[in-house]
Amino acid sequence: MITARDARAPEGAGALWDVERIRKDFPALHQQVHGKPLVYLDNAATSQKPQVVIDAITAYYALENSNVHRGVHLLSEQATQAYEGARARVQRFLNAAESREIVFVRGTTEGINLVAQSYGRASVGAGDEIVISAMEHHSNIVPWQMLCAEKGAVLRVVPIDDAGELRLDEYARLLTERTKLVAVAHISNALGTVNPVKGLIELAHARGVPVLVDGAQAAPHLRVDVRDLDCDFYVFSGHKTLGPTGIGVLYGKAGRLERMPPWQGGGDMIASVTFEKTTYNALPYKFEAGTPHIAGVIGLGVALDYLSGLGLERVAAYEQDLLAYGTEALRAVPGLRIIGTAKEKASVLSFVLDGVHAHDVGTILDHAGVAVRAGHHCAMPIMQRFGVPATVRASLAFYNTREELDALVAALHEVRGIFG
Ligand code: 7TS
Secondary structure: OOOOOOOOOOOOOOOOOOHHHHHHOOHHHOOEEOOEEOEEOEOOOOOOOOHHHHHHHHHHHHHHOOOOOOOOOHHHHHHHHHHHHHHHHHHHHHOOOOHHHEEEEOOHHHHHHHHHHHHHHHHOOOOOEEEEEOOOOHHHOHHHHHHHHHHOOEEEEEOEOOOOOEOHHHHHHHOOOOEEEEEEEOEOOOOOEEOOHHHHHHHHHHOOOOEEEEOOOOOOOOOOOHHHHOOOEEEEEHHHOOOOOOOEEEEEOHHHHHHOOOOOOOOOOEEEEOOOOEEEOOOOHHHOOOOOOHHHHHHHHHHHHHHHHHOHHHHHHHHHHHHHHHHHHHHOOOOEEEOOOOOOEOOEEEEEEOOEOHHHHHHHHHHOOEEOEEEOOOOHHHHHHHOOOOEEEEEOOOOOOHHHHHHHHHHHHHHHHHHO
């Protein structure tokens, strides 16, 4: 049986992009829904899981289940090794300088809330400003609104143009001596726009402003190098990067994390406790109160190694080809308008169909076996910006195929047939 410690990416995941071979690693892809082969195009919501990840989680619970950082017994030592080994895998995945810069959280949402509640509450005051963009997911809007409401600070929003690209002139204008943080998506979940985050960070740093990058949609699709980006914080979710739900990563530069107060109090985050005074643990444990999601962390480590084993550059190249193919094919559907036409895009095809509500489109596609998301994608301000109540979103992964995109387009022609 494969164990949580030795699960690795499959060998030679290869010289050529053998999508059929890769698909074999993902059991969920090989099923029928409504009597049709599943075409899974909802990867921006969550990715499917390769067998190595499922095996690693099963092996942990079957053989090694134990709490971490506290047992003197063998199982606890093994669990601790697997847990900390996964932290080292995440460090490699992001090219972080040190493993103590990797904090395990529940997901992107929790990572952003941690920064808002820790860095934000300690450093943001009345009249200060937080800069976000018009294309953020709600989880990179609401935590900052909550902070601003508490502190009397102001949220500033960088607008986007009709293609769904950031207005860089406006961005530069919004950075002032009052700006305390920039928080921006690497890739938009609703439009697919890839933001020029390296340039955004450079400009912010030139004004002494730290930057948080929401990498929820980027980590599964392109190589992320936090040292090259020079971001202060980077967050992503395990479940979108082939790993389990309930686990995610906050990367923070060690110096910044050191200066931040803890967020949640409890076990593991302390060095010593008396009723008079508690001293806090070192990084990253200061931010990991309570028994963590051990199986999730182990599964995430294996998932990231699998992804790295495929080669993120090759994943990105394959997905770009799919995106171009899908974009062309969708343009041939009468009355279809793509929302989000940025020059730099990744893996998202968001669209509306004249005269048909997105939810109706989604339901008909589902009956054809095609899984997409229909709605506001937790980015209601983007829907308002484009004047639509909702879009249909097909979001791609490296295990999707051109044939699956053909199935999507065929089903859309059916929708056209029904609604005229
Ligand atoms: N930020 C972005 C850019 C996202 O796309 C998402 C999830 C989140 C943050 C929140 O991640 P979580 O794992 O903490 O929930 N996006 C989506 C989506 O597009 N459809 O379902 C979830």
